[in-house]
Amino acid sequence: MNEIEIKRPASPPRRPIARGSSFYLAMRILPPERRRAMYEVYAFCRAVDDIADDGGPRAARIAMLDRWRGDLARLYAGQGTTPxxxxxxxxxxxxxxKQEDFLAVIAGMEMDVKRNIQAPDWEALDLYCDRVASAVGRLSVRIFGIDDEKGRLLSHHLGRALQMTNILRDLDQDGAMGRLYLPKEVLANAGIADRDVGKVLANPRLAEACGALAVRARRHFAEASAVMKRCDRKSVRSPRIMASVYRALLEKLVKRGWTAPRVDVRPSKLQFLWAVLLYGIV
Incomplete structure (x- = not known):
């Protein structure tokens, strides 16, 4: 009888950063040490996001997220690193x-794993945005060198602005996975009572619901801009680039409209180049 070999699951491979991606271009202008740190944070975010989005049994994916929690606990306890x-x-x-910010990101991904989020209330959506976006901001502002008070405020607003823009951009992609992040309040105000994701996305009154989320995103962009004006200019070069490009993306989405079939809209490379020229050179 052959001996059965039991192997520990391999560490999830790190997905390389696409050189044309919005993140790469915005972080490329950072000094080398800060840039390398941001790329590591990005690699962490991509790894846990892939766990949330790549399918497979929910229990197995939750176990993978728990493995991240355990390995982070070892790191912060001074017990060494893992792959x-x-x-x-x-x-x-x-x-x-801060460990709590890494754990918040994992908790946000776990929200997607445990069940398909469908029409959450505003409070639940805000918590989700805080975990998957603003927590990433709280990690990032420390690397950028922004002081704690301004950094947390910037993370709060810019994280939510970026995530709400992503939600509006990815309606159909998320819908294909059975997810719908538009708050139930904006759907109700638009007169959309159906909770079937496909039917909601095909509803002729979807524009009203999306418009309400776009208004909230614009407010967060404005608040983030106000915070960045009070920060040292060098410390906010990268977040200014991200804000500029994603604010332009939001307006492109609004201009395109929400009637199906929706043409895919992505950040413009020219917009990025302009933002880099405008904010990346100090």
């Missing part, structure tokens, strides 16, 4: 990245 956390050790030590 998952070895790239994070240096940024955590140099920039004082």
């Amino acid at each position: 998952l956390t070895e790239g994070l050790a240096d940024p955590v030590a140099k920039f004082g990245l």
Whole structure:
């Protein structure tokens, strides 16, 4: 009888950063040490996001997220790194990245894993945005060198603005996975009572619901801009680029409209180049 070999699951591979991606272009202007730290945070975010989005049994994906929690606990307890956390050790030590923010990102991904989010209320959506976007901002602002008070406020507003823009951009992509992030309040105000995702996305009154979320996103962009005006200019070069490009993306989505079939809209490379020229050179 042959001996059965039991192998520990391999560490999830790190997905390389696309050189033409919005993140790559916005972070490329950072000094090398800060840039490397941001790329490690990005790699973490992509890894846990892939767990949430790539399918498979829910229990297995929750176990993978729990593995991340355990490995982060080891790192912060000074018990060494694992293949998952070895790239994070240096940024955590140099920039004082907080364990609670990494855990918040994981908790946000877990919200997607446990069940398909469909028409949450505003409070639940705000919590989701805080975890999957603003928590990433709280990690990032420490690397950028923004002081804690302004950094947390910027993370709050810019994270929500970016995530709401992504929600509006990815309506059909999320719908194909059975997800609908538009709050139930805006659907009700638009007179959309159906909760079937496909029917909601085909509803002729969808524009009213999406418009309400766009208004909220614009407010967060405006608040983020006000915070960045009070920060050292060098420290907010990257977030200014992201805000500029995604605010333009939001307006392109609004201009395109919400009637199905919806043409895919993505950030413009020319917009990025302009933003880099405008904010990336100090």
